[in-house]
Amino acid sequence: xxxxDEYMADEYDMDDLEDDMNAEFDGRDIDASDSEVEDxxxxxxxxxxxxxxxxxxxxxxxxxxxxxxxxxKEYRKTRLEQYKNYENIPNSGEESAKxxxxxxxxxxxxxxxxxxxxxxxxxxHFQLRNLVWATSKHDVYLLSNYSISHWSSLTxxxxxxxxxKGHVAPxxxxxxxxxxGFTETQVSTLAVKERLLVAGGFQGEIxxxxxxxxxxxxxxxxxxxxxxxxxxxxxYRNSSGSLHFMxxxxxxxxRDFDMERYQLVQLVRYLWPVNHSSLSPDGKLVAVVGDxxxxxxxxxxxxxxxxxxxxxxxxxxxxxxHPNGVTFATGNQDKTCRIWDTRKLSESVAVLKGNLGAVRSxxxxxxxxxxxxxxxxxxVHIYDIKTGxxxxxxxxxxxxxxxxxxxxxxxxxxxxxxxxxxxxxxEYGRTRDYTYLDSLL
Numbered sequence: 001x002x003x004x005d006e007y008m009a010d011e012y013d014m015d016d017l018e019d020d021m022n023a024e025f026d027g028r029d030i031d032a033s034d035s036e037v038e039d040x041x042x043x044x045x046x047x048x049x050x051x052x053x054x055x056x057x058x059x060x061x062x063x064x065x066x067x068x069x070x071x072x073k074e075y076r077k078t079r080l081e082q083y084k085n086y087e088n089i090p091n092s093g094e095e096s097a098k099x100x101x102x103x104x105x106x107x108x109x110x111x112x113x114x115x116x117x118x119x120x121x122x123x124x125h126f127q128l129r130n131l132v133w134a135t136s137k138h139d140v141y142l143l144s145n146y147s148i149s150h151w152s153s154l155t156x157x158x159x160x161x162x163x164x165k166g167h168v169a170p171x172x173x174x175x176x177x178x179x180x181g182f183t184e185t186q187v188s189t190l191a192v193k194e195r196l197l198v199a200g201g202f203q204g205e206i207x208x209x210x211x212x213x214x215x216x217x218x219x220x221x222x223x224x225x226x227x228x229x230x231x232x233x234x235x236y237r238n239s240s241g242s243l244h245f246m247x248x249x250x251x252x253x254x255r256d257f258d259m260e261r262y263q264l265v266q267l268v269r270y271l272w273p274v275n276h277s278s279l280s281p282d283g284k285l286v287a288v289v290g291d292x293x294x295x296x297x298x299x300x301x302x303x304x305x306x307x308x309x310x311x312x313x314x315x316x317x318x319x320x321x322h323p324n325g326v327t328f329a330t331g332n333q334d335k336t337c338r339i340w341d342t343r344k345l346s347e348s349v350a351v352l353k354g355n356l357g358a359v360r361s362x363x364x365x366x367x368x369x370x371x372x373x374x375x376x377x378x379x380v381h382i383y384d385i386k387t388g389x390x391x392x393x394x395x396x397x398x399x400x401x402x403x404x405x406x407x408x409x410x411x412x413x414x415x416x417x418x419x420x421x422x423x424x425x426x427e428y429g430r431t432r433d434y435t436y437l438d439s440l441l
Contacts, residue, residue: 335357
């Protein structure tokens with residue numbers, strides 16, 4: 001993982017458009033007061049875009065192209081030409097493009113529902129983009145500066161769940177919990193599942209909160225080494241039904257925490273910083289990727305390597321499993337997402353290509369029909385697995401992507417957009433074919 005100070009995501013804000021914006025749309029920084037946040041929320045609710053408005057020609061992000069000195073088409077061309085993909089291995093993106101499969105774009109698996117400008121999803125590290133989580137088709141959890149909030153698309157209301165700007169300490173006592181807690185935690189990654197919220201920090205912090213209990217349940221510091229950032233968290237239930245989570249860290253470790261006993265139960269170290277790890281649906285295998293072009297498939301019980309994933313040309317930051325437990329995917333800074341089959345690891349099943357940059361987040365729908373991959377900015381790609389990944393929907397907008405999340409019932413897709421002017425939460429709904437009802441009329 002690159003040094004945080006060396007490369008900042010806001011280098012790619014829409015700065016060249018901001019000079020033409022009205023002053024009312026000016027962004028705010030991470031230290032804005034609560035009153036400023038509330039004012040900002042109210043101001044931007046008026047700038048939200050509904051599906052009906054989008055059908056009538058309004059830009060989904062509310063960008064007033066008719067008042068700007070550049071058209072949307074021209075600005076898209078400029079972004080594609082000027083956006084710099086971060087690479088640890090030079091020219092990895094160009095080389096990987098030669099191996100990508102051709103797809104048929106133009107599908108509409110998910111259709112635009114709403115863009116909520118009052119929801120400001122943010123990022124703190126340009127390589128880590130897992131900061132948006134949907135727990136139902138209407139409920140989303142996301143990071144906004146130091147605040148972790150719940151957003152309801154039904155009510156249009158946001159409620160703060162946890163603020164980590166001040167002092168945060170556990171309200172419950174557990175032997176391995178860090179009772180003194182933390183102050184001003186910079187959240188690097190987030191996961192919300194099974195009514196459990198886990199936030200990881202830049203200094204190896206782990207903060208756990210059960211959504212149906214008051215206060216924070218558990219705090220831990222994974223490591224005190226300088227290279228301590230928590231890169232990813234994966235919440236799951238083991239074979240006996242116990243609630244666990246895995247934390248991937250820059251100190252080359254993957255840690256397994258038992259949330260029934262609130263203790264660390266396994267630590268496996270690798271030869272390179274681990275940027276992401278994900279557990280197979282049956283709990284037997286773990287996909288592990290990090291600061292090495294090759295990924296690993298390991299035995300969940302002991303961390304022993306089962307197979308090496310060769311094909312990517314740069315460092316990887318994303319992984320995800322298909323619900324069948326056989327297929328999984330990895331995302332890399334070489335601008336590709338590779339699809340793998342556990343029964344044949346010698347080569348990937350498919351190589352899917354991005355437009356601008358690294359694939360930093362991957363999600364499968366719970367029914368196994370679609371897989372979505374997010375680039376660092378501007379593009380989310382959805383592929384129909386039933387067609388062998390050949391049919392694709394490309395969602396095109398402007399801004400850095402803080403995270404993507406399908407709802408558990410597959411009905412909604414949420415995309416966090418981080419931008420000083422046009423930061424928001426995009427909501428898409430699954431397209432359903434109801435033409436069979438015509439026969440009943």
